[in-house]
Amino acid sequence: MMSTSERPAPAPSARETQRLQTRRRVFDAAVAEIGRSGLAGTDVAAIAAAAGVVRGTFYFHFPTKEHVLVELERDEESRIVAKLSARTSRQPNLLSLLTRLVHHVLEAEQRLGPIVFRDMLGLHFSAARPVEDELGQHPLAAFVIAAIAEAQAARRVHPDVDAGELGVIFMTGLFALLSTAGTASRARTALLDRYVKTIVGGMEKQ
Template structure:
């Protein structure tokens, strides 16, 4: 007869195996969904095709992702976490607003090349869509959270105007950036110059007079 400890250990092993399998399925669905979105766009992405390519039934997709939009929301958060990690390392060397904002813009723009133009624009376009899943927790928006911290610190040091809400400024700055990148406005002419002008305009408006 199996001992109680052996039963518990076997149960833990089975539970751990199931969790590992669940995470593997979720990761597979995530990757396949991004491939489908890159091919057909968000509106044209077929959940049935995603499920079939991932080797699961359609309902399994919805178990992991309530909507196709949730796939892009998760992708964006993953990208933001990577960018914030890079910015945090840079902040230890140079934490002035213009340097941080310029680097942030460069990193977000570089994500387009990693993700592909279609997926990148579909991801950013969700910020201006009524179908974007509601997420009120600031922790779900690490890039905004980071920028708010930079702006608040600059206010305390007297480097930028102190009568504005750092959270409102961060939302304004990121919304403007996402609009430029999502619409492709920066793709014509000299994109780097346009983004640099955007940063300079923002910084100029924040300067303490």
């Protein structure tokens, strides 16, 4: 007999399916509008019109425009974590792992476009960022923290440092550089690679 935990989840109702479809339509319209106008210049009425819904429907799904970018960021981070996890050994080399992470983030920048990417990162340093959103709770930060903790357990990173703090510091510094180091270029990529080497060099035992 199939146990309760093995039983497939019930199919969503027609109403729930319609709600999810509407939410996705609103989300896609919002990201597209932000890509055209920037977060500050985006009008919720324009998002609603593009999605074919009334203005109130946007607020039903997203309390603010900022919440759209927070969700987009988490989606992108989950995608990057999946790629990194597929290639990561049980005892990862931090330098190569974090270098690959940065390059995946740069690929996300190209995919999303400079306006959406800039505004998404800018929220980390903005008072408008949703208060319930903490960097340490993000998939990418959690992945980095776990990788540092594993390197610590393998005695490659100093045991007296806090993996959680190091992970958040690394991600905050990375986002700051991406926000301020100009547009995509070889010099910018080289700067980011040096940043990773500097941070990892400070973590690892000499």
